[in-house]
Amino acid sequence: MPATTETSACVQSSNPRFLWNEIVRWTFELCILRKEGREGKVAVILQERLPALIRAWSSRSGLPAAKCQERLCSLFGRVQESVEVGFMQQRMIVGEICARFAQLPSAASWRTGSGAVGLRREIPIDDVSAMLDALGEAEFETMGEAILPVRQATMMPRKLFAEEAAALSA
Numbered sequence: 001m002p003a004t005t006e007t008s009a010c011v012q013s014s015n016p017r018f019l020w021n022e023i024v025r026w027t028f029e030l031c032i033l034r035k036e037g038r039e040g041k042v043a044v045i046l047q048e049r050l051p052a053l054i055r056a057w058s059s060r061s062g063l064p065a066a067k068c069q070e071r072l073c074s075l076f077g078r079v080q081e082s083v084e085v086g087f088m089q090q091r092m093i094v095g096e097i098c099a100r101f102a103q104l105p106s107a108a109s110w111r112t113g114s115g116a117v118g119l120r121r122e123i124p125i126d127d128v129s130a131m132l133d134a135l136g137e138a139e140f141e142t143m144g145e146a147i148l149p150v151r152q153a154t155m156m157p158r159k160l161f162a163e164e165a166a167a168l169s170a
Helices: 003-011 016-035 039-060 065-103 107-112 128-147 150-154 165-169
Strands: none
Touching: 016 039, 016 065, 039 065
């Protein structure tokens, strides 16, 4: 479906919440595409999708024009910040994975290693297929944990900006 047809179908909605969600969705897409350097697609969104959605939402929201503009500016700022944080986290995680791969022994030595592998579920002794599946899952999790421990990847430093003046005054 062409972009203008899809946009005009969305604009026909009388539900301001639906229109707002579409604005959020396309704003995220716009910021991600811009971060990836795909300016051609950014131009299409800026020229064809967002203006029509914003006009439709503004007219149907029941809010004064100044309030609509304030909400849109706030949304754009939050989305830009969120996309920046996402790209930064992606770079950090990819860098960590690459560093860990460089430190690990080859995959061939992993397969020849001996040792017990803990299974997450109980398997009946006569269900060989389920045993093989569970063993494969456990080995995959063990390799993944060796590359990038989940706890480390998901733990953000709690007091990273706690000493900044802006944080202290809030």
